[in-house]
Amino acid sequence: MRGRAVTAVLVGVLLAGCAMSQQGSDTVELKVSTTTAIIADLVRQVGGDRVDVTSIVPQHGDPHSYEPSPGDAAKVARADLVFSNGLLLEEPGITKMVHSNARQDAPKVGISEKLEEYGGTVIKLEEDLGLDVLWLGWAVEGDLGGTGDQMRISATDLEGPGDLHVYLTDTLGSPRSYVDSTDGFDEDDSFELPAEAHTHVNWAFTEPGTYRLTVEGSGAGSGTLTFSVGGAAPAGGSVLDGGHADVAFDAERHKVSVRSDDPDTGKRTYHATGDVTLNVPDRAKEEVPEEGAYGFLGAPGADLWVLPQAVIGKHVHGDLDPHAWEDVANAEAYVRRIEAELVKSDPAGRAAYEKNASAYLKTLGALDQEVADTLATIPEENRRLITTHDAFGYLAKAYGMEVAGFVVPVPNQEPSAAEVEELGDTIREKNVPAVFLEPNLAARADVLRRVAEDEGVRVCTIYGDSFDDKVHDYVAMMRHNANELAKCLEGEAR
Numbered sequence: 294m295r296g297r298a299v300t301a302v303l304v305g306v307l308l309a310g311c312a313m314s315q316q317g318s319d320t321v322e323l324k325v326s327t328t329t330a331i332i333a334d335l336v337r338q339v340g341g342d343r344v345d346v347t348s349i350v351p352q353h354g355d356p357h358s359y360e361p362s363p364g365d366a367a368k369v370a371r372a373d374l375v376f377s378n379g380l381l382l383e384e385p386g387i388t389k390m391v392h393s394n395a396r397q398d399a400p401k402v403g404i405s406e407k408l409e410e411y412g413g414t415v416i417k418l419e420e421d422l423g424l425d426v427l428w429l430g431w432a433v434e435g436d437l438g439g440t441g442d443q444m445r446i447s448a449t450d451l452e453g454p455g456d457l458h459v460y461l462t463d464t465l466g467s468p469r470s471y472v473d474s475t476d477g478f479d480e481d482d483s484f485e486l487p488a489e490a491h492t493h494v495n496w497a498f499t500e501p502g503t504y505r506l507t508v509e510g511s512g513a514g515s516g517t518l519t520f521s522v523g524g525a526a527p528a529g530g531s532v533l534d535g536g537h538a539d540v541a542f543d544a545e546r547h548k549v550s551v552r553s554d555d556p557d558t559g560k561r562t563y564h565a566t567g568d569v570t571l572n573v574p575d576r577a578k579e580e581v582p583e584e585g586a587y588g589f590l591g592a593p594g595a596d597l598w599v600l601p602q603a604v605i606g607k608h609v610h611g612d613l614d615p616h617a618w619e620d621v622a623n624a625e626a627y628v629r630r631i632e633a634e635l636v637k638s639d640p641a642g643r644a645a646y647e648k649n650a651s652a653y654l655k656t657l658g659a660l661d662q663e664v665a666d667t668l669a670t671i672p673e674e675n676r677r678l679i680t681t682h683d684a685f686g687y688l689a690k691a692y693g694m695e696v697a698g699f700v701v702p703v704p705n706q707e708p709s710a711a712e713v714e715e716l717g718d719t720i721r722e723k724n725v726p727a728v729f730l731e732p733n734l735a736a737r738a739d740v741l742r743r744v745a746e747d748e749g750v751r752v753c754t755i756y757g758d759s760f761d762d763k764v765h766d767y768v769a770m771m772r773h774n775a776n777e778l779a780k781c782l783e784g785e786a787r
Contacts, residue, residue: 321345322639326372328383328391329356330759331618332404332627334766336376338653339631343642347372349387356383356758366394374638376631379403380415380615382758385443385487400638404630405617411633413626416614416686426577428537429600432491432552433510435545444542447483448472449515450507453522455500458590462495462602468586475589491539496600497590498522498573508549510542516549516566522573522598531569538571573598616684616757620691621661621771625654660768667775668692675782679720680729684757688774697723720748727751727781732761753781 320342326349327333333348340346347368350359356378369375375395377383380403395401408415433444451457451474459472471494472482486492498504501523509515518540526532538553541563551564551571577600583593590597617623632650636643668676669692677697678685689696697719720728728745732754745752754777756770764770 322642323373323635324371326369326375326391326395328377328387331767331770332376332378334760335624335627336631336635339628339646339650340635341645341649343639343645344635349391350383353759353761356387358384360384360386361390366390369394370396372396372399374399374634375401376634377401377403378615378617379406380613380617381487381490382615385485385490388487389443400634402630402634404627405615407630408617408623408626411626411629413617413623414620415617416690425535426574427533427535427571427600428493429496429571430491430493430537430539431486432539432541433486433488433513434541434543435488437488437512437544443485443487444513444544445483445485445511446508446542447480447510448474448478448506448508450478450517451504453498453500453504453506453520454502455498455504457504457506458497458499459494460497460589461493468589470589473589488544493602495602496520496573497579498598499591499595501575501598508540510544510549512547513542513544514547514549516540518551518566518571519569520571520573523575523578526572526574527570531564532572533564533569534572534574571600573600614683614686617687618767619685619757619771619774620687621657621664622691623687624767624771625657625661628654628657656768660771664771664775665692667779668694670779671782674724675726677723677725678729678778679723679725680731680755682731682757684731685755694778697725717744717748720744720750725750726783727753729753729755729777729781731755731757731759732763751781753777 322343323340323345325336325340325344325346327336327346328349330348330350330352333346336344336346349361349365349369350356369391372395375391377388377391382405391401405413405415431446433446437444448457448459457472457474458470460468460470462468470481471484472478474482498520504520504522505517506520507515507517521527521532526534533551533553536553536555538551541550541552542548543550549566551566551569553562553564554560555562575598577598579597579599581587581590581593581595581597587593618627628650632646635646639646671694676694678689678694679697683696685694685696688694727750728741730741730752742752755774756764760766760770764773
């Protein structure tokens with residue numbers, strides 16, 4: 294029997310998906326569009342020759358940040374059935390594009406939204422970066438009235454001694470400005486978030502002192518946030534100086550607040566915007582990067598006080614972890630849901646779909662046991678996973694591993710000597726023989742490689758949201774992950 298113990302601590306930076314397409318044949322009965330290559334592969338296994346499958350997110354693409362093209366919209370418009378993962382895995386623009394372009398009579402299925410009805414399990418997404426400053430994001434709560442709808446969030450006023458820049462650093466290192474106070478505020482100082490979503494951003498202040506930022510959400514009202522920058526935490530009142538928090542817009546109660554999560558108890562607290570101060574201490578002081586793309590922050594080398602995005606790439610998500618397929622038992626639930634939806638759309642193909650699904654479920658059952666047996670060979674003290682992505686909580690929970698943390702620097706800022714030392718301390722304290730990178734993030738992990746080399750640990754490969762030129766299907770991906778973990782953590786690869 295496979296293990297199902299150990300709580301995973303997740304922290305992460307960004308993901309990637311890919312797309313492949315099946316050539317049509319004379320027996321094709323359904324045109325199916327999927328959001329990711331992993332889902333496309335599962336659909337092909339069940340659909341066989343009766344389905345023609347295309348994936349919206351292309352090869353090596355990132356489902357969290359991919360911006361769909363007119364060609365993607367055309368593919369969706371031709372589809373008889375559209376599968377997404379759901380649970381806010383996909384970039385909101387993908388979801389919006391699907392619901393805007395898919396035929397009205399074409400079912401649009403978020404597979405993981407009802408995973409438990411098909412024998413799967415869904416776990417809460419926990420984030421704990423261990424940052425020594427506040428990790429502040431944006432969030433939308435409540436029903437916005439329709440699938441694919443989004444709330445527009447805007448900055449409308451700022452009082453303070455300097456300028457404020459709220460920006461996001463994408464997976465490839467390019468910044469995208471959300472809020473820039475240098476020339477006042479206009480419609481460019483706004484962005485959209487879907488219902489029940491959360492996103493990470495960088496908050497950069499150019500001078501120390503007290504700032505008051507007024508923000509509003511369409512249909513949720515407005516509120517004024519107070520930041521104390523470059524000094525000790527102010528005395529009196531509620532002060533948030535660390536941990537995870539969000540500026541939260543409640544669409545149903547028409548209210549703006551600051552919500553914070555206790556990392557020990559998981560308890561969530563809501564603070565009225567006028568009753569809390571967000572502290573940006575002097576230890577948050579950084580310098581404007583030299584890269585030209587960051588010129589909007591000021592002259593290279595100029596001082597900035599930064600609450601970091603920490604997780605590289607556009608990372609919009611909800612409270613539940615969407616990466617359910619990393620537990621093979623959940624992939625079986627995906628297959629059952631896919632089978633049911635294909636039968637609904639093509640009743641004449643029931644026998645073929647049932648036969649294909651039955652055969653593939655046997656393959657997945659054997660794979661589940663193989664992964665469990667392989668990971669069981671890892672010495673218990675080595676079953677700690679340090680990676681650059683928060684996609685492995687299901688794998689950890691299902692197979693007796695622990696996601697001990699992630700190791701990526703603050704996006705596009707050279708880490709300080711103290712940060713590099715802390716990274717080394719983490720590896721030493723966890724006493725792990727290896728750290729793990731996803732292939733699509735390998736180019737962004739120079740610091741991790743350097744520290745791993747200094748600490749004498751290996752840098753190995755693991756797949757989260759995507760395939761690549763070497764791994765093309767789900768079974769191969771999970772078999773690789775199990776073997777790589779066993780080999781690099783001193784177990785026995787099979």
